[in-house]
Amino acid sequence: MTKKWWQNAVVYQVYPRSYQDSNGDGVGDLAGLTQRLPYIKRLGADVIWLNPIYKSPDKDNGYDISDYQAIQPVYGSMADFDQMLATAHQTGLKILMDLVVNHTSDQHKWFQESRQSKDNPYADYYIWRDPVDGHAPNNWGSYFSGGAWTYEPKRGQYYLHLFAPGQPDLNWENPKVRQEVWNLMRFWLDKGVDGFRMDVINLISKPAGLPDAPVAPGAQYGNSEPLVSDGPKLNDYLQEMNREVLSHYDVMTVGEMPGSTPEDAIQYTGLDANELNMVFQFEHVGLSANPDERLGKWNDQPVQLIDLKRSLSRWQTALDGKGWNSLYWNNHDQPRAVSRFATDDPQYRVRAAKMLGTTLHMLQGTPYVYEGEELGETNVHYTKLSDYEDLESLNAYHQNVEEDHLVDSQTMLKYLAHISRDNARTPMQWDATANAGFTTGKPWFALNPNYPQINAKSQVDDDQSVFNYYRQLIALRHHSDLIVYGSYQALDPEDNQVFAYKRHYQGQTLLVISNFTAESVTRDYGQAQASQRLIGNYADDAGTTLRPYETKVYQFND
Incomplete structure (x- = not known):
């Protein structure tokens, strides 16, 4: 096996909106990240994965992109990006961009053209179908609740969106679409970025004929994931991506792949394959789903340790010598690790956070640390719907409580407090001053009220802190082939x-x-x-x- 630099690396994930505001507008930005690069370097990380910073209407916090080659103004300018990238490289840090190409924003020029008519140059850039008996072409449900099809009167057709209606799915069957993607990838790689995290990349190949999906008893829509994940041409598309783009650069790639199995992952990340380096799988973070299939992930029950071990062991054993694991407890789409997998009880939180870090970082694969995880940050424990900002969480509440009446409001609020994505999106807790040192203005999103007790300033010089324990874990990995390859x-x-x-x-x-x-x-x-x-x-x-x-x-x- 040829050893690769990314196998020995540790990745630190930055959610830029919540990391550091430099200009007092209450939103984190690129200049703020540049200021904090020494902190990330001190932790010992090698790579920063940056959540989307492209121009966007922000219906899904940047995962609905309207221009792949422009910076969202609230984050700064392209000059700010170039400065951040240059400073990161001077500091010895690599930058991993978020590549979101299963879908675009409905404000993207491609979609604005595509929706006009069936005969314009962009007509087939997206997935359009005629109505069937006056209804959507099939029964697919969206990942964000509701149906996965929206009618466009100008074309007299429905378009597919596996996520929000403002996130229409691209038609990867169209070779022109693929060339557009290769071009935008080259744009960033030629700037010097060090790779991509690829958002829901295993959903880009849809099944032939777009058949109906299985429907849980009493559910309104079918669960499309078994049909759309790991589609029939996914290997072809990833091999073409590697051939056309990735093989020409020394970069790191990780594909987010909901629904993928270890056997699937070996196809995409085989050590001798020509596709991706590793995948983000969802098995271990999906273990506490609700027994009522209609509620999906919404639940407040803890993950059972035996199930967690079985899942992580399965991936460790299956990929050993054949592929490569990504290792993570949490990210911008998952609740805080210590709250979910251990305890955020103040009596044990510090030890529990260190315990989770150790369990993960000693496994085979590339570890990912989500901003604040290295401090032992916890879930925020909101108690009312107006506290939430996340589109997925709000949609789920309205569907499960108000439309389908599956649970009462208090039960759903407990589910949100346990597993909502907003738990991970509160601003970074830098110090005990006003707004935790995140901004001099009004934060875009409420801070976790425990920031006076849990913050970076109180930990960086404390030998017993979670932060310095993570430094030790990372240093051990950097100096041990046993930990990396065993x-x-x-x-x-x-x-x-x-x-x-x-x-x-x-x-x-x-x-x-x-x-x-x-x-x-x-x-x-x-x-x-x-x-x-x-x-x-x-x-x-x-x-x-x-x-x-x-x-x-x-x-x-x-």
Whole structure:
């Protein structure tokens, strides 16, 4: 296996709207990010994944792009981007852009032309179908609630949008569309960006004939995901993308792929394949879905540890030597990790955050740290609908409570407080001053009220902080082929309290033990015979005793 730079890298994700405002308008921007690059470098990260900064009507916070080659004015100018990119490179940081090409904004010039008539040059840039008996062409539901088709009177046809009506899906069957995508990719790569995170890239190939999707009992629309994920021409399109664009640059690529299996991922990320480097899979973050299929992900139940271990172990084992994993607990679309997978109880939050970081960073793959995760930031725990901003969350409330009457308002609010995307989108908690040091103006979105207790300034110089623990984890990975490349061995998969596993590489063994509970338990994995303890979230080592949320990593030299 040829070792690649991105296998040894750690990625830090920046949601620019919420990271750092430089001009007092209450919205994070590129100049603000530039100011904070030394902080990211101090953490030890190698790559910054930047959520979309392109021109957009912001119906979905930038994932509805109206111009791929222009900067959203609230984030600054192209000169600000160029300055940020140059400063990042001077600092030793690479920049990963968000590539959103399953769909555009309905304000994009392509769609504005396409909607006019069936015979203009952009007519086939999107997926249009005639009505069937006066209704939508099929029963597909949108990821953001409601139907996936919207009628356009000018054409007398429906257009497909797997997400919001303002996000029409591109027609990848059209070679002109693919050339447009290759051109916009080259535009950014020629500027010097270091790769792409590709938004829902496995949805770009739609099934022939666009058949109806299965419908859960009592549901209004069909679940299109099994039909649209990993479509029949996805490999062809990704291979063409690699051939035309990616193979000409030394870059990193990660494809977001809802619904993909390890077997799918090996096709796209095979170490000898010519497509992508790795995928974002959703299996482990989808484990606590509601038993009522009509409610989908909306639930407030904790993830069961046995299920979590089974999922992560499956991906570790399947991709070893064949593909490459991305490792993440949270991002801009997921709630805060410590609240979801452990506890944000102030008594244990710090240890729990360190425990989750250890469990993830010792796995095989490239770790991703979402802004604030390195501080142990928590869910915000909103209690009323007016607190929310996220389109997906608001649509789900209206559909599940007001339209379909599946749950009452208080139950749905509990679900939102547990799993809404807005939990991750509150402004970054820099210090204990007004607005957490994020802005001198009125923040675009309310801060998590715990920022006086949880913030970067209180942690960067504290040896016992979550921030400095993450620094240690990242430094360990940078200096250990065992951590980066070692094969994975699950231990006690049916243990519902402790997540333990081993990694093996060239005569060395790593043992990772993490207690996911607030109880003290005893487990003996032969740690007394270890050559050394590499890291742990308690100062001392209690041997076979695991204290609340304790994690520890041992190395054995054969």
